[in-house]
Amino acid sequence: MSEFSGTRIIGGRTFDFSRQVAVMAIVNRTPDSFHDKGRTFALDKAVEAVRAAASEGADWIDIGGVPFAPGPEVSAAEELDRVLPVVEAARDLAVISVDTFRPEVAAEVIRHGAAVINDTSGLRDPAMADAVAGTDAQLVICHSLAAPRTLYPSPQYRDVTIEVADFLREKVALALSRGVRHDQIIIDPGHDLNKNTLHSLELTRRLDEIAAIGYPLLAALSNKDFIGETLDRPQQERLAGTLATVVFSMLRGARIMRVHDVRAAYDAIRMTEAMLGWREPAYLKHNI
Template identity: 45%
Template sequence: MGIINATPDSFSGDGVGFDLARAVAQAEKFIADGADMLDIGGESTRPGSDPVAADEEMRRVVPVIEALAGLGVPLSIDTWKPEVMRAALAAGATLVNDINGLRAPGAIEAVAATDAGVCIMHMQGTPQTMQIEPRYADVCAEVTDFLLQQARLAEDAGIARERIMLDPGFGFGKTSDHNLTLLKGLKVLADYGYPLLVGLSRKSVLGRLTGRPATDRVAASVAAALASIARGAHMVRVHDVAATRDAIAVWQVAGIFERTDT
């Protein structure tokens, strides 16, 4: 999944801002590099980011989705707001990537009224508060319990199980230790049978491990993607599509593209 940030304040340094031509060019490059899906977002969710009004978010993402709808790959809308979900799906998106885990009033209904897929993510707090001393008694158990609960609610509302993905939400209300514990224990969540989406690309935990800024974390991001796949991830959300696809290709040829228990 290639990331298209239609925002002026992306933490990763590669946002396209409000430049539609730039968004299309980035999307075409990602597709050429091997992206299977594009994820379009109009609101930065980095720690401490300011919220964006729904009208402004729609102004940012709908033209991008409309412009990319004919490029031949599925499109995802990265939003937690039901009104943005509806507008994006009407414009051509086929997956809702919800960092808020379908908790906003009307979010489940917005997805259930369509045949779109949904990715349910775990986040402790909000983007404004999530990194202020996040705490867990057992991070793997608590994240898993939340995701399974929200998946059950979605299914009860008429969203078929095969339309649901889960995302443990690396970096969203987690310390570096929490993130690493989740990564090591990812197979536990994978064993429940829902496809998993993992987003570790350029995250701060990789910066703490390597000492490198966000724009210089390609190698660490690729390693994190492979570690995620080895533990059950079905899709990885990345800024560096070509490097990630190349690494996966080598794994496949080498015959080590299998999940592990360690």
Template identity: 50%
Template structure:
């Protein structure tokens, strides 16, 4: 399905790199490396040069920590969104927030997509996306409270739950006025899930793709990778790329990543093996 993300359209055979830009001092991965605005802007320039079609700007880390109110979250992301929009008019800007008020301010500043990592915790976020013609990422979290870790969550079938919840969220967004071509679903690896759940979602991702909604995966350096391989954050790239290849073979469209160039190569290779993308060149045995 053709994707319309704000003012930007992508053909149905396009895969997209969504580069993570953390406006936080306490990110689990970069430990605040892009907390300073100029450092965050350098990160944007780098990922754009590497071919990222989307940047995902977040002002609050997902894990538990210091409470960040709406005013502080706006301060961290809104002016930065405006700066990125002014410099990169053709770049898709996503904002990682579950709060409608922050989403509205970000869209006013030029954001194209609202990435709701907490599965509709603020029911008014769909109305904001509809009002601004923004894209919306609909995630599955099993109903957990934002910024809490899962504890002994059980599912009869985690993939069935992910499909039911994200498709219901997508349908609610559609009813609110969000364009069908602007809605994406995300199983949300690790969110409301233990490692076995995330592995099963990865293994059966094709079932989510078969719903007809474009699928986003956020795999980069996640705990399910670390626990599977017994590796700390910072040593999970190969495991992340292995999981990425599985999701790409299944047909995921958007990849939320820390490492843009490496992920692009893996996704292109997997999509070519699947027959969805031609080789960049094919002269062996022909010349």
């Protein structure tokens, strides 16, 4: 494991990614979000979801104001109006991450306490690196081909894993050239983002090749379409498939899991850590 993927202090909390997996909860203040379909768009519902995620064991909470998927334009001002109150509510509960592709939004949320910027556009705007450079925030660099909010039908790859890895290496070099430190970078292969189900399955099977790039690896797998298409399950019936994918990805090197169902993912992740010898049981009573 690279020195850049070991122990880090993020949002005032220490994570040893050599033997620990962070549970990243998802809270979206959007009316058109992928999974919850606007369930937490209202501010009171978003704050309630933040508190519930923290109580269920979330280490990080990823707050989004604009989905990656195609949809109507949302201005930077509106995005900030959506996310800043939730950042404030989450500040003392977990590491705060904000899912945004706008540098001006990133700079503002960092000033308000966000410790992670989750850029699903993969530094499409290089100014995102400038917004993070010189701060203590982490930058998630995610693979995608299309600009956010735009269609990209029938994506083609000769070798999806090699091409994703090459993209991530290129974008890491870009971030470093603009002043982002090695110990601020996290990578994400972008399951289902401009990829079909076969691409996402192949990426998951070879996730160790992405982890070998040498930075903490985030896997955003939860309830995604590649799970639904593989199992023939509608979106609200993908929890078992999600948990299988989470555990498999841990064993392939993923160290941050972005999930909707925090309690179930927490238990699957912590149990896997214990079986790997990374953590002790919560208590010992049976046959003692």
